[in-house]
Amino acid sequence: MAENKKLSIIAFSGDFDKLTAVFTLGTGAAAVGYEVNIFFTFWGLDAIKKKQGRSFTGGNWLTKIFGFMMGGLKVTPTSRFNFLGAGPKIFRYLMKKNNVATLEELVEAAKALRINLYACEMAMHVLGLTKDDFIPEVKDVLGVASFLNLSEGGQTLFI
Amino acid sequence: MATKVLDITKEHCPMTFVKTKIELSKLNEGDILEVLLAEGEPLDNVPRNAKEQGYNVISIEHVEGTTHKVIIKK
Numbered sequence: 291m292a293e294n295k296k297l298s299i300i301a302f303s304g305d306f307d308k309l310t311a312v313f314t315l316g317t318g319a320a321a322v323g324y325e326v327n328i329f330f331t332f333w334g335l336d337a338i339k340k341k342q343g344r345s346f347t348g349g350n351w352l353t354k355i356f357g358f359m360m361g362g363l364k365v366t367p368t369s370r371f372n373f374l375g376a377g378p379k380i381f382r383y384l385m386k387k388n389n390v391a392t393l394e395e396l397v398e399a400a401k402a403l404r405i406n407l408y409a410c411e412m413a414m415h416v417l418g419l420t421k422d423d424f425i426p427e428v429k430d431v432l433g434v435a436s437f438l439n440l441s442e443g444g445q446t447l448f449i
Numbered sequence: 450m451a452t453k454v455l456d457i458t459k460e461h462c463p464m465t466f467v468k469t470k471i472e473l474s475k476l477n478e479g480d481i482l483e484v485l486l487a488e489g490e491p492l493d494n495v496p497r498n499a500k501e502q503g504y505n506v507i508s509i510e511h512v513e514g515t516t517h518k519v520i521i522k523k
Contacts, residue, residue: 318462391467
């Protein structure tokens, strides 16, 4: 096996389909022996929130409204064919029917494979989120410099 | 020495090798994992990835139809 196989993904999008791509690549790479880092920033932070539905996370009234509108993993919209929230339900149905892992199953697999999950400090600050708002598997809160350091020598993707 | 059976014949990428990896990580040294899988990508990749990660692929046999059985020792 090649030394230092490493995949680092910047999960910027909070869209159901793009998060599915993030976790498919991440779990697949981890399963074949890659070290995997996922750095969640901005909309992507929705994927690692403890509260997976809609809740008023945030520090002040404005970020609380943002928190409610953005929601968590269970209410992520699809980037196309969202149909006011029906889209993700249809995709979940199609994925189950065809024995393809759903987003929730992929996230559970990511935890089981001990993929390194990180949250972006700056985006958390803007959205009034703290590390306590995230699932306990989130390893650390990082900035750009730390992420570059972690991803050095491997492949990096922005999704 | 325990033997565990994992059926991934109905799974698709990446869950075929993700589930294999998770099951292998739960086993103790010397335990056996019998993986039932379909030909094509799972049959091409699961034994190869197991070997690459230092597991011992003892045998690969055809079961029936498109199903194969891969026996991996941790």
